[in-house]
Every structure is written in C-alpha cells, then in structure tokens.
Amino acid sequence: MANTQLKPLAGLLLLLNFCMYLIVAAIGGWAINRAIDHGFVIGPGLELPAHFSPIYFPMGNAATGFFVVFAMIASVVGAASSLAGINHVRLWHADSLPSAASVAIMAWTLTLLAMGLACKEIEREIRNARLRTMEAFLIILSATQFIYILAIHGAASVPRTHQTR
Structure with a gap:
C-alpha cells in the first residue's frame, strides 16, 4: 500500500473503537x-406470567431487551474487528x-443495527444512565467505525506514482 499517511488515523480509530466496544460490552x-x-420469577405452579418475554429487562423500556442483545453482538464483533485491524495496520499492505x-464492515452494520435500536429506545424515553451511556457510545461508534473503514480503503485506492526496483 503506497499511502502511509492514513496509517496513524487508522491506528487511533482502532484503539478508540476497541475501548468503546469493550465499554459497550461491559x-x-x-x-x-x-x-x-x-x-x-416463575411461580410454584411453573406458570409463566401473562406478558412473558424472554428478553424482558427490568430497567429501561420495551426496546431495551432488543437493544442490549444487539449491542452485545455488535460489541463482540467490533472488538474482533479491531483485533483484525491491528494486524492490518501493523502489516499495512493489500494482502491484509x-x-x-x-470484518470491519460486518461490525459497522451490526453497530448500525444496534444504533437504530438505541434510537428507538431514546424515542420511548424511560431508561437509566448506563443505558444512555451505551446508546451514546453506539451512536459514536457508528461514525468512528465508518471513518476507520474509509481510512483503510482510502489507503488502498491511492495509485502508485512510481515504482521502485
């Protein structure tokens, strides 16, 4: 890869995204x-409550369960994306x-899905501070992951002006 100017940006975004994905996972x-x-709690007669949902969360609102599940999936794939990205930034050539x-594009699409659910949860209003933090991190991650994807693809698309022998 001819362009190494984007390498520090990609490395910084990898570190930032990895830390933020870890916080979202936590x-x-x-x-x-x-x-x-x-x-x-299932009673002694082993009967489920009338409005039982397997992804019921006592804090938040009706969107919280879906939001948390997809945020966890996005954070695991995003952290794995950062690890694959570290290898690419270290080598910085077209083969990596x-x-x-x-993996970065898959993490970004899952992050967008979780961000959409975060927006739905924000619309429904009732949530605590930790969920608000998770929502904010996913909204920020949707942008920083996209910028990281642009940085690694931008470095690949720069044509070589001269070849060394």
Missing part, C-alpha cells in the same frame, strides 16, 4: 446480568486489507 453484560437476576475490511 455495560451490556451488566444489563443482561441484572435482567437475569431481577427478571420474571480484505480480512480487516470485511
């Missing part, structure tokens, strides 16, 4: 743990680009 893990601990780019 908050999502807390939410899932709380949902398991404080969810529906396809794997880093494909």
Whole structure:
C-alpha cells in the first residue's frame, strides 16, 4: 500500500473503537446480568406470567431487551474487528486489507443495527444512565467505525506514482 499517511488515523480509530466496544460490552453484560437476576420469577405452579418475554429487562423500556442483545453482538464483533485491524495496520499492505475490511464492515452494520435500536429506545424515553451511556457510545461508534473503514480503503485506492526496483 503506497499511502502511509492514513496509517496513524487508522491506528487511533482502532484503539478508540476497541475501548468503546469493550465499554459497550461491559455495560451490556451488566444489563443482561441484572435482567437475569431481577427478571420474571416463575411461580410454584411453573406458570409463566401473562406478558412473558424472554428478553424482558427490568430497567429501561420495551426496546431495551432488543437493544442490549444487539449491542452485545455488535460489541463482540467490533472488538474482533479491531483485533483484525491491528494486524492490518501493523502489516499495512493489500494482502491484509480484505480480512480487516470485511470484518470491519460486518461490525459497522451490526453497530448500525444496534444504533437504530438505541434510537428507538431514546424515542420511548424511560431508561437509566448506563443505558444512555451505551446508546451514546453506539451512536459514536457508528461514525468512528465508518471513518476507520474509509481510512483503510482510502489507503488502498491511492495509485502508485512510481515504482521502485
């Protein structure tokens, strides 16, 4: 890859995205743990409550369960994307680009899905501070992951002006 000017930007975005995906995963893990601990309790007759949902979350609103599940999936794939991206930034040549780019695009699309659910949760209004933090991080991650994808593809698309022998 001829253009190394975008390498520091890609490295910075990788570090930022990796840390943010870890924070989203930690908050999502807390939410899932709380949902398991404080969810529906099946009575002695083993009857489910009338409005039972397997992704019921005691905090937040009706969109919280879907939001947390997809945010966890996006954060795991996003962290894996960062690890593949580290290898690409370290090598910085065309052979390492396809794997880093494909995982980054998958992470970005899952992040967009989780961001859409975050927007739905914001619209429904009732949520706590941790969920608001997770929503904000996913909205920011949707932009930074896209900029990272542009950075690694922009470096690949720069034509070589001269060849060395």
